[in-house]
Structure formats: structure tokens, C-alpha cells
Amino acid sequence: MDRQIVFKCPATGMNVQHRLTDAPADVAETHISVACPACTRLHLINRTTGKLLGERLR
Numbered sequence: 489m490d491r492q493i494v495f496k497c498p499a500t501g502m503n504v505q506h507r508l509t510d511a512p513a514d515v516a517e518t519h520i521s522v523a524c525p526a527c528t529r530l531h532l533i534n535r536t537t538g539k540l541l542g543e544r545l546r
């Protein structure tokens with residue numbers, strides 16, 4: 489089943505909705521790259537939490 493997540497685009501500060509499709513359980517990666525509609529760049533999103541990778545690093 490698909491899942492909807494919302495993340496905050498670090499470039500524009502906009503909340504962006506993204507639909508996650510369920511990946512096979514044997515996929516090891518925890519982050520996916522999402523083409524952001526707000527800034528047209530790629531963001532790394534944690535598939536489990538829906539949080540942006542490195543959101544609070546700076």
C-alpha cells in the first residue's frame with residue numbers, strides 16, 4: 489500500500505507531500521532520493537520516519 493509523507497523542503501521551507509511506494513523488505517537502504525516539486529532538487533528522505541536526511545546537521 490502506498491503511504492503519504494510530508495517533509496519540509498530545506499531550500500524553500502515549503503511542506504512537500506510525497507507518496508511512498510512500499511519497497512520489498514529485503515531492501516537495505518533506509519533513505520530514498522525524492523525529486524522535490526518545490527525546488528526541483530533531490531532530497532534524501534528516511535523511508536521509515538519520512539524525515540529529511542541531515543535535516544538538523546547545520
Ligand SMILES: [Zn+2]
Nearest residue numbers: 497499524527
Ligand atoms: Zn526541495
